[in-house]
Amino acid sequence: xxxxxxxxxxxxxxxxxxxxxxxxxxxxxxxxxxxxxxxxxxxxxxxxxxxxxxxxxxxxxxxxxxxxxxxxxxxxxxxxxxxxxxxxxxxxxxxxxxxxxxxxxxxxxxxxxxxxxxxxxxxxxxxxxxxxxxxxxxxxxxxxxxxxxxxxxxxxxxxxxxxxxxxxxxxxxxxxxxxxxxxxxxxxxxxxxxxxxxxxxxxxxxxxxxxxxxxxxxxxxxxxxxxxxxxxxxxxxxxxxxxxxxxxxxxxxxxxxxxxxxxxxxxxxxxxxxxxxxxxxxxxxxxxxxxxxxxxxxxxxxxxxxxxxxxxxxxxxxxxxxxxxxxxxxxxxxxxxxxxxxxxxxxxx
Amino acid sequence: xxxxxxxxxxxxxxxxxxxxxxxxxxxxxxxxxxxxxxxxxxxxxxxxxxxxxxxxxxxxxxxxxxxxxxxxxxxxxxxxxxxxxxxxxxxxxxxxxxxxxxxxxxxxxxxxxxxxxxxxxxxxxxxxxxxxxxxxxxxxxxxxxxxxxxxxxxxxxxxxxxxxxxxxxxxxxxxxxxxxxxxxxxxxxxxxxxxxxxxxxxxxxxxxxxxxxxxxxxxxxxxxxxxxxxxxxxxxxxxxxxxxxxxxxxxxxxxxxxxxxxxxxxxxxxxxxxxxxxxxxxxxxxxxxxxxxxxxxxxxxxxxxxxxxxxxxxxxxxxxxxxxxxxxxxxxxxxxxxxxxxxxxxxxx
Numbered sequence: 001x002x003x004x005x006x007x008x009x010x011x012x013x014x015x016x017x018x019x020x021x022x023x024x025x026x027x028x029x030x031x032x033x034x035x036x037x038x039x040x041x042x043x044x045x046x047x048x049x050x051x052x053x054x055x056x057x058x059x060x061x062x063x064x065x066x067x068x069x070x071x072x073x074x075x076x077x078x079x080x081x082x083x084x085x086x087x088x089x090x091x092x093x094x095x096x097x098x099x100x101x102x103x104x105x106x107x108x109x110x111x112x113x114x115x116x117x118x119x120x121x122x123x124x125x126x127x128x129x130x131x132x133x134x135x136x137x138x139x140x141x142x143x144x145x146x147x148x149x150x151x152x153x154x155x156x157x158x159x160x161x162x163x164x165x166x167x168x169x170x171x172x173x174x175x176x177x178x179x180x181x182x183x184x185x186x187x188x189x190x191x192x193x194x195x196x197x198x199x200x201x202x203x204x205x206x207x208x209x210x211x212x213x214x215x216x217x218x219x220x221x222x223x224x225x226x227x228x229x230x231x232x233x234x235x236x237x238x239x240x241x242x243x244x245x246x247x248x249x250x251x252x253x254x255x256x257x258x259x260x261x262x263x264x265x266x267x268x269x270x271x272x273x274x275x276x277x278x279x280x281x282x283x284x285x286x287x288x289x290x291x292x293x294x295x296x297x298x299x300x301x302x303x304x305x306x307x308x309x310x311x312x313x314x315x316x317x318x319x320x321x322x323x324x325x326x327x328x329x330x331x332x333x334x335x336x337x338x339x340x341x342x343x344x345x346x347x348x349x
Numbered sequence: 350x351x352x353x354x355x356x357x358x359x360x361x362x363x364x365x366x367x368x369x370x371x372x373x374x375x376x377x378x379x380x381x382x383x384x385x386x387x388x389x390x391x392x393x394x395x396x397x398x399x400x401x402x403x404x405x406x407x408x409x410x411x412x413x414x415x416x417x418x419x420x421x422x423x424x425x426x427x428x429x430x431x432x433x434x435x436x437x438x439x440x441x442x443x444x445x446x447x448x449x450x451x452x453x454x455x456x457x458x459x460x461x462x463x464x465x466x467x468x469x470x471x472x473x474x475x476x477x478x479x480x481x482x483x484x485x486x487x488x489x490x491x492x493x494x495x496x497x498x499x500x501x502x503x504x505x506x507x508x509x510x511x512x513x514x515x516x517x518x519x520x521x522x523x524x525x526x527x528x529x530x531x532x533x534x535x536x537x538x539x540x541x542x543x544x545x546x547x548x549x550x551x552x553x554x555x556x557x558x559x560x561x562x563x564x565x566x567x568x569x570x571x572x573x574x575x576x577x578x579x580x581x582x583x584x585x586x587x588x589x590x591x592x593x594x595x596x597x598x599x600x601x602x603x604x605x606x607x608x609x610x611x612x613x614x615x616x617x618x619x620x621x622x623x624x625x626x627x628x629x630x631x632x633x634x635x636x637x638x639x640x641x642x643x644x645x646x647x648x649x650x651x652x653x654x655x656x657x658x659x660x661x662x663x664x665x666x667x668x669x670x671x672x673x674x675x676x677x678x679x680x681x682x683x684x685x686x687x688x689x690x691x692x693x694x695x696x697x698x
Contacts, residue, residue: 189683
């Protein structure tokens with residue numbers, strides 16, 4: 001006996017599919033084509049100080065395997081980022097290995113004898129000068145500038161389930177509602193709202209902001225609270241975004257080249273995907289990890305990201321949410337933050 | 350000059366973090382512990398007719414590799430599921446291979462000489478009796494029974510950005526709003542609402558329902574519209590859920606065992622992750638694909654899924670959205686549909 005309820009639902013449904021109404025338009029550019037056409041001015045150079053070059057042992061065919069990690073800039077996670085540069089410069093990471101590969105979750109590397117249920121030897125001593133962070137540092141305080149930027153971005157305009165916020169916004173800007181603007185489509189089940197700033201995805205509860213656990217993001221392994229990890233153990237996400245880890249672990253960067261060398265490794269059969277003692281031979285050796293700025297200039301890799309503050313990025317995000325390139329028949333009408341990957345490209349030195 | 354706006358936002362933020370307010374409670378069970386404690390009656394046997402056993406060539410160490418696929422039951426995608434059983438029973442899949450592995454996207458298998466930019470031979474003829482489906486069959490009509498079930502489920506109670514729907518619901522059920530119930534936390538950027546029924550995740554616009562492209566789901570490769578694919582080419586998701594494919598491709602099942610044999614394969618270096626002609630040796634041979642009900646009874650694998658209509662499942666989903674087991678310090682307060690994986694277990698014959 002819920003006929004009235006269903007009728008109300010059905011009436012609502014007719015008003016919602018904004019994207020579907022536009023589906024008759026001619027096929028538009030694919031997101032990758034929009035990125036390819038971005039003006040040079042929309043690309044931002046990544047400082048060499050923010051790039052880590054991690055060299056794995058060659059693969060079974062003898063091919064070299066190099067992974068490039070972009071470290072997160074301020075204001076996020078700077079204590080851990082400090083430590084990671086320190087570990088790299090102390091050459092502490094040289095000779096560690098990939099010890100854990102858990103399907104649809106993470107690939108993790110570090111000292112195989114530290115905090116590993118399959119350890120057989122003694123952990124190596126940590127370098128001097130490491131910072132110790134509190135759990136409060138998993139998030140940053142939202143400044144007025146950051147909120148302003150958030151509200152001005154395409155994706156950041158979305159506030160879920162928020163009559164009060166909508167009312168407050170409408171009073172200032174006029175009567176157009178979030179639904180009428182179609183902005184419900186970037187809603188996020190893990191936060192009040194999500195967005196991108198300075199090349200990175202984040203979520204917010206308006207009081208704080210925190211980076212999001214998307215595919216390829218790099219985080220800091222830790223023990224039980226209140227431990228927050230030093231940076232000796234790192235992992236990257238190799239499956240569906242484990243967003244429940246947001247605000248529970250420090251994120252420090254992302255893989256921008258060579259991800260396949262970490263995502264396609266054999267899964268470990270021990271607890272949590274650790275390689276068992278019998279599988280010790282599957283641990284991929286990490287030969288060296290270097291801060292790019294410490295390499296000879298000619299060997300420094302150079303990368304750029306597409307400015308998340310550019311019009312090109314807004315157009316790109318909209319195209320991801322409303323695919324109309326030839327393969328697609330029904331644009332989704334929305335996208336989640338982890339499917340709006342910030343484009344990064346390698347450029348000639 | 351948006352101080353008033355920020356004040357309104359900040360006031361709202363104080364009212365939202367329901368989960369955070371509860372964080373002081375003692376540590377609760379982890380989702381896996383809730384599943385382990387489920388009563389036997391909450392587990393539903395998967396019919397042998399819905400199980401495909403796919404045997405890959407042994408790995409480099411000579412270890413056997415078996416993948417088990419659960420086919421999707423009615424009402425979803427039944428034309429394609431019909432075809433897939435037909436392909437299997439015609440032994441058409443025997444001798445095909447994995448031809449494409451694209452990082453953070455899909456692993457795809459089929460005839461290496463069909464619709465493959467790297468093909469070098471002639472495609473094998475298709476069996477007789479294949480059905481041809483229209484694009485309308487990517488979704489199913491939402492019956493009153495399905496909507497009733499949807500509205501009664503924990504996750505399905507969420508309707509995003511929907512004042513009208515909320516008002517309609519409130520009029521019938523009292524004044525408690527979606528925010529007050531905390532149900533905004535399962536919102537979905539790709540649909541009006543998501544849920545699980547009969548063991549499968551789906552999204553809905555209230556008029557129709559469709560299965561969702563989560564990690565491990567199996568879909569049907571196709572050419573440009575209006576082609577909808579026959580089932581000769583199949584793929585599985587090996588990265589972050591590409592939900593923009595929902596309603597654009599038929600989903601027909603999911604990997605319930607042996608996923609690591611498909612997710613950890615070397616990525617192809619050709620366009621879209623196809624193995625190039627030079628990499629033809631990386632194509633993993635598929636030896637056989639059998640419908641489990643065609644195997645001798647003693648060889649039939651047996652699996653069960655946790656009833657998505659059970660109280661255990663609702664408790665499990667809530668625990669995923671609000672992790673309070675010892676590792677966690679901040680419960681997310683929400684979860685996306687692809688992180689609420691339906692538990693499946695192998696049982697003794």
